Structure formats: C-alpha cells, structure tokens
Amino acid sequence: MENILEVINLRKNFNKFALKDISFTLPKGYIMGFIGPNGAGKSTTIKLIMNLLKKDGGQIKVFGKDHIQHEKEIKQHIGFVYDESHFYDELTLDETKKFIAPFYKSWDDHVFHKYIKIFQLPLDKKIKELSKGMKMKFSLALALSHDAKLLIMDEPTSGLDPIVRSELLDILYEIIQDEEKSVFFSTHITSDLEKVADYITFIHEGEIVLSMAKDDILDNYCIVKGGIDLLDTYNQKAFVGIRKTQYNFQGLIDCREKVQNLFKGNVIIEKPSLEDIMLYIVRGKQYA
Amino acid sequence: MRIIISNSSNEPIYMQIVNQLKELILKDELKAGYALPSIRNLARELQVSVITTKRAYEELEREGFIETVQGKGSFVAAHNKEMLREKKLSIAEEKLGEAVLFAKSLGLSLDELIELLQLLYEEEE
Numbered sequence: 001m002e003n004i005l006e007v008i009n010l011r012k013n014f015n016k017f018a019l020k021d022i023s024f025t026l027p028k029g030y031i032m033g034f035i036g037p038n039g040a041g042k043s044t045t046i047k048l049i050m051n052l053l054k055k056d057g058g059q060i061k062v063f064g065k066d067h068i069q070h071e072k073e074i075k076q077h078i079g080f081v082y083d084e085s086h087f088y089d090e091l092t093l094d095e096t097k098k099f100i101a102p103f104y105k106s107w108d109d110h111v112f113h114k115y116i117k118i119f120q121l122p123l124d125k126k127i128k129e130l131s132k133g134m135k136m137k138f139s140l141a142l143a144l145s146h147d148a149k150l151l152i153m154d155e156p157t158s159g160l161d162p163i164v165r166s167e168l169l170d171i172l173y174e175i176i177q178d179e180e181k182s183v184f185f186s187t188h189i190t191s192d193l194e195k196v197a198d199y200i201t202f203i204h205e206g207e208i209v210l211s212m213a214k215d216d217i218l219d220n221y222c223i224v225k226g227g228i229d230l231l232d233t234y235n236q237k238a239f240v241g242i243r244k245t246q247y248n249f250q251g252l253i254d255c256r257e258k259v260q261n262l263f264k265g266n267v268i269i270e271k272p273s274l275e276d277i278m279l280y281i282v283r284g285k286q287y288a
Numbered sequence: 289m290r291i292i293i294s295n296s297s298n299e300p301i302y303m304q305i306v307n308q309l310k311e312l313i314l315k316d317e318l319k320a321g322y323a324l325p326s327i328r329n330l331a332r333e334l335q336v337s338v339i340t341t342k343r344a345y346e347e348l349e350r351e352g353f354i355e356t357v358q359g360k361g362s363f364v365a366a367h368n369k370e371m372l373r374e375k376k377l378s379i380a381e382e383k384l385g386e387a388v389l390f391a392k393s394l395g396l397s398l399d400e401l402i403e404l405l406q407l408l409y410e411e412e413e
Binding site for chain 2: 170179215218269
C-alpha cells in the first residue's frame with residue numbers, strides 16, 4: 001500500500017518537553033485520528049510535518065518525498081486546517097480567497113465556489129464576523145480548492161457544537177469517496193469524528209502509545225468489571241489501568257482472550273470507547 | 289438493502305455487516321448479481337470507517353457470498369443451490385443446538401423435546 005505520510009523516529013527537544021522518536025504511517029486513501037490529551041505533542045508533531053518547527057532528528061516523508069527537500073512541491077498538495085484562524089480579520093472571504101489562490105498552481109475557482117455554496121458561506125462578510133464553525137468550513141473550502149491530496153487538520157472540532165461536528169463528519173466522508181485523498185486530524189477530545197477514522201495514533205507525553213487500525217484497537221481492548229474480591233496481585237498486573245472502589249473494580253485489559261483465563265466468566269465484559277482507552281492509559285496506574 | 293449497526297453490541301461492527309448481508313443473501317432478498325455499494329459509499333452511509341466495510345466485504349468474499357470485479361465493484365455471487373441449502377442447514381442446526389441446550393437446562397427429556405418439536409412443526413403447516 002502506498003503511504004501518504006510517514007513519520008520515522010521524529011525527535012524534538014524543548015526545555016520541559018520532548019517528542020521522543022515517534023513513528024507512524026498513513027496509507028493513501030485513509031483517515032487517521034491523532035489523539036491524546038492536551039500537551040501530549042500533537043501540535044508539535046503537526047508543526048514539524050508542516051516544517052513550521054525545526055526537527056532535531058528523524059525523518060518525515062509526505063507523498064513519499066522528504067518534507068524539507070521537496071517542501072514547496074509537497075505543500076501545493078497539502079490542505080492545512082488550523083484550530084486558530086490564521087486569516088486577516090478585516091478582509092472579506094472573497095478578498096482572502098483572492099489573496100491565497102495565487103499561491104497554488106492547481107487552484108480551481110469552480111471547486112471553491114462549489115464548496116462555498118455547500119457550506120453556505122457569505123463571501124462578502126469579513127473574517128471577524130464568522131463563527132468558529134464557519135471559519136473552519138472556510139478553511140476547509142480553501143484547502144479543498146487546490147486539489148489537496150492530504151488534508152492535515154489541527155484540532156478541527158475544538159469549540160464546535162455537535163451539529164457542525166456532524167457536518168464535518170459528512171464532509172470527510174465526501175472527501176474520501178474518490179480513494180485519492182487522505183486525512184490526518186488531531187483532537188484532544190474523542191468525539192463523533194472518530195467514526196470516520198480508519199487508523200488511530202495515540203500520543204501521550206511525547207510518545208506514541210499505539211498506532212493501529214481503529215477496529216483492531218476496539219476489538220482487542222475490553223473493559224472488565226467485577227467484585228473487588230476477585231482481584232489478586234497476579235491478575236491485577238494484566239490491567240492497563242484499573243479503578244478500584246469499595247464495592248467493585250473496573251479496568252481496561254488489552255486482550256479479550258486474557259479475561260476468560262483470569263476470571264472465568266465471573267466478571268462483566270464491555271466494549272470500550274476510544275475515550276475509555278485513552279483515560280485508562282493516561283490515568284492507568286494512577287488509579288491503583 | 290437494510291443494515292442496522294449497533295454500537296452497544298459486543299459483536300465487532302464488520303461482523304454485524306457480514307452477518308446482516310449474509311442473511312439478506314440467504315433469504316434471497318439480495319439476488320445473485322446484485323451490485324453492492326462501494327466500500328467507501330457503504331462506510332459513509334453507515335458512518336463507519338472504510339477499513340470496517342473493507343473487512344466486511346473481504347470476509348463475505350472469502351466465504352463465497354460476494355464477488356469483486358476490479359474496477360466494477362462487488363456483486364452478490366451466483367452461488368449454487370446446494371451450497372445455499374447447506375449454509376441454511378447449518379443455521380438450522382445451530383438454532384436447534386441452542387434449543388437442546390436450553391431444554392437440557394430445564395431438565396426436559398429427549399422424548400418430551402421431540403413431542404414439543406412435533407407439535408410446533410405441525411402447527412406451522
């Protein structure tokens with residue numbers, strides 16, 4: 001399978017934080033959700049991919065090419081959607097478009113107007129008059145109008161209400177219909193948007209905790225609930241994270257098969273959400 | 289074509305798709321040659337990931353329920369009647385097995401069970 005994005009042993013050191021040799025790959029035509037708590041290193045990683053920050057080590061390849069050597073060429077085909085608006089507040093949408101379009105060789109005004117219509121954006125309004133959801137959609141319209149093969153979205157859903165989030169979900173499904181485009185988005189809240197994600201990369205404290213097909217994650221992990229008397233020092237070690245109370249325990253185990261051996265059906269087994277998995281891994285041993 | 293996905297079910301989503309499509313095919317609601325939606329289209333309609341629908345189609349293909357033609361899409365396979373009957377038979381067997389297990393847990397004897405089955409069978413006619 002052709003890879004659209006490859007991050008290999010990427011390193012970046014700051015005073016109090018470091019990205020520790022992280023690696024992951026996104027195949028063409030698929031969507032990856034990049035999740036993790038605030039301060040985990042998501043935005044740093046994205047800035048490094050976009051070469052807005054200088055890396056200290058490792059390699060990044062976009063469309064199979066080194067992201068610095070071929071920066072100009074690569075950026076022609078990346079659609080970048082920020083969480084913060086990076087437009088001039090005083091310009092109207094139409095003026096902003098006229099300012100941005102000339103940077104792209106394959107800019108298509110026809111496509112731009114199609115999305116403006118679909119997203120119901122007012123071209124004569126100023127950027128500062130837009131709601132957060134509209135700014136995100138405008139950002140997307142611009143990204144989609146220059147034939148981007150890779151969409152990189154940094155926290156696209158932060159501060160958006162469920163209705164706009166669900167619209168974004170529809171848009172993403174629309175985008176990937178042609179098998180040509182790939183999407184990489186980061187988020188610190190696990191939300192409805194993850195329905196669309198084929199792969200999940202989970203980053204915590206500058207390290208990749210897991211990066212695999214979402215279905216494999218959800219099928220492997222399970223939540224186990226039971227009476228506190230069932231726990232002993234041996235079976236407790238099997239948990240990724242566990243929370244004990246006076247009356248019961250519940251925890252996350254990373255392999256369904258283990259549970260039967262450990263507890264012989266005396267426990268309740270439930271399907272976890274990505275949020276459960278994130279919480280138990282982050283808070284993991286803290287609970288114990 | 290009707291497919292309903294439950295997020296609270298313990299069954300993986302791709303298996304839910306596999307089982308429901310199988311049932312539709314076995315019941316002949318989806319006939320041989322029926323053009324299934326593309327994996328990406330089905331993913332959008334069901335709001336699941338592309339990998340999920342891809343996996344479901346691969347499983348159905350492996351079991352001979354559908355066929356994929358490069359560049360044209362996936363179709364319900366023209367299976368022979370024998371295979372279809374066999375598959376249905378194994379479903380009947382499985383369900384009867386469940387009934388036997390349940391009857392045993394109630395302490396029913398084989399004769400009592402047969403009697404019950406006869407009654408039900410005749411009722412259906």
